[in-house]
Amino acid sequence: MAGGGNKGSGRPAKKKNPIKGTGGNVRRGLEGKGATPPAHMRHWHKDKARTERIEREEKGGRPSSPRASASSRPQVRTRRSDDAPEYIGGRNPVVEALRAGVPASTLYVAMRIDNDDRVKESIRIAANNGIAMLEVGREKLDRLTEGAVHQGVALQIPAYDYAHPEDLVRIAQDAGEAPLIVALDSVTDSRNLGAIARSATAFGAHGMVIPSRRSAGVTGGAWKTSAGTLANMTVARAANLTAALREYREAGLFVIGLDGEGTVDIGDSDLLDGPLVVVVGSEGKGLSRLIRESCDLIVRIPMHAAAESLNAGVAAGIALYEVARHRRR
Template identity: 45%
Template sequence: MDGLILGRNAVLEALKAGRPINKILVAEGAKSYAVKEIYELAKRRQIPVQKVRRENLARITETSRHQGIVAYTSPKDYVTVDDILEKAKVKGEAPFIVMLDHIEDPQNLGAVMRTADAVGCHGIIIPKRRSVQLTATVEKVSAGAVEYVPVARVANLPQTAQLLQEKGCWVVGLDAKASQIYYEVDLKGPLVLVIGSEGKGISRLLKEKCDFHVRLPMVGHIDSLNAAVAASIVMYEAARQRWTGI
């Protein structure tokens, strides 16, 4: 489904961000404020909008979770790590980057992107292999955050972590066995937050590259959280420290 954007919010944010769109399909009978705004923005940008049967959208997207809106576009471009650092520099802020170690679930990547946008994260780094990429499902789950959070795709995460350390960043891994709790450490400076895969956590070589590790306190019967949920908790703590200076 590369080249498709699914869902009202994802399509709306793509239009607002000025992303090139070739055509928009709207299910017959689809009505909401977002759909009305999509029509208005598409008309302003002279993008054709076509009404189709809802079952046709399901066939095109191979899912029923399209919310009655599908846009045809080119795949979202990746950026470089330097692009992410430059974004932080232009904003006059310490770099705030999330590195995802072989996250395979598109729901997790989309959710992380949504939180990253909310907290002002400058970008996300993913590996080229054994990881979910920027798919239509990721875009939909991100609710349009994909338009605002740059994603860099690299060949080697440990090497990239070392490069960022050389540029002054602290690389902090989220690890259930860490001795320090996430809110006990200073996350205000140049930060690369490393989140491991859903089942295996952070890979050994990347884990060794981390300057230190933090954990989430767990007092219940379940000993781990969904990767996106865990990432969101620590990202908001980093944002809180940056916003309050505490």
């Protein structure tokens, strides 16, 4: 169709006006506003409020965290675990954990629960220590405890703050004692960790060190088995246990490995009364090759030939008793 226009309309097309420029606004917008200011200078950033709170507390002489006020124990560097919160279920485990001062954050109680003395005591301790309390349905308790028997009560425990391996030596030095440290090699059952912590506390160990990978951590199961003794036992986590043992040896500590294939009975060792690290291996495989090579001595617990290998928690308890007996001489 001659003359153009809208197709099929019979009308000539309108002439479009030229597009006006932006007057440099786009160019200026692309220039940017300079470097991003640090967090504490951004009024909208959450770290600014936290920084100001910490500064106010330091000026006022108040501790910035509850752990800073725990004066009875040496201050140690802590590493926040990436683990999720843990839950202890059951009336006896919950009340025992609260009695022992386990660092709990929330107490969950089922609605319309039959309150016995254990539940009443748990509620009273939680209230006295400022622990939050929530009344929830049993379905929620089932989810929190992953189907375990909770008897209508559960206790939430935040992720554990692990110390640095070097701090365990300083704890012993502050106490004026020869260091006694328990290291766990590939112990993956949290109940064994709790049992070893219980023995370590009973026989005067200054701390425990665990590897950050392929190892049980301080979980709800460990708290439950330890019967609350983990509240008085410092646990450190090492990125590389072999390197941590090497650093202990360089600091003057002897490292002995506990293994059924050891060549020396633990009672015959002459290293037990000095600065010492006792390494406990897993039940099935014992000590790994690199850890074995890092030890000054491999010792065994003498047993009848027909007896099978001991549980890691039982073996650690026997070994630590023998160490304590030598140190009392």
